[in-house]
Amino acid sequence: MKYIFGPVPSRRLGRSLGIDPIPSKTCNYQCIYCQLGKTNNFTNTRENFFPKDDIIAEMDKAIKLNKERFDYLTFVGSGEPTLYKDLKDLILQAKKISKKPSKFKKSYNLGIYLHWSRTSSCLSDAFP
């Protein structure tokens, strides 16, 4: 699968099924400790890097395939997941398909904070 990985063990979440909607090392920050290496697409512009329908189709397949084998869906992966423009739609769809809680990586950096605030308001419908 191109956009889904796992389930992988997570200390905080138990078993996590990962959804990665971002191309490799696309981020609005360049942390020196980043486990992914140097950011090669340094951007603060939100866009749909991959077709939303393709991600949803894979998500649907992976969730049905793994049914009881994961505890959480996690939006995380090759970069900053909140840069995906229609992340809210992905989250709503994930919730609809799985009936499980969904988490997305929260950004810790001040460099992302403003962007994060904007993103949070974009996502508020997804977390009533």
Ligand code: SF4
């Ligand atoms: S915000 Fe995350 S993905 Fe981006 S450079 Fe820092 S650690 Fe890496």
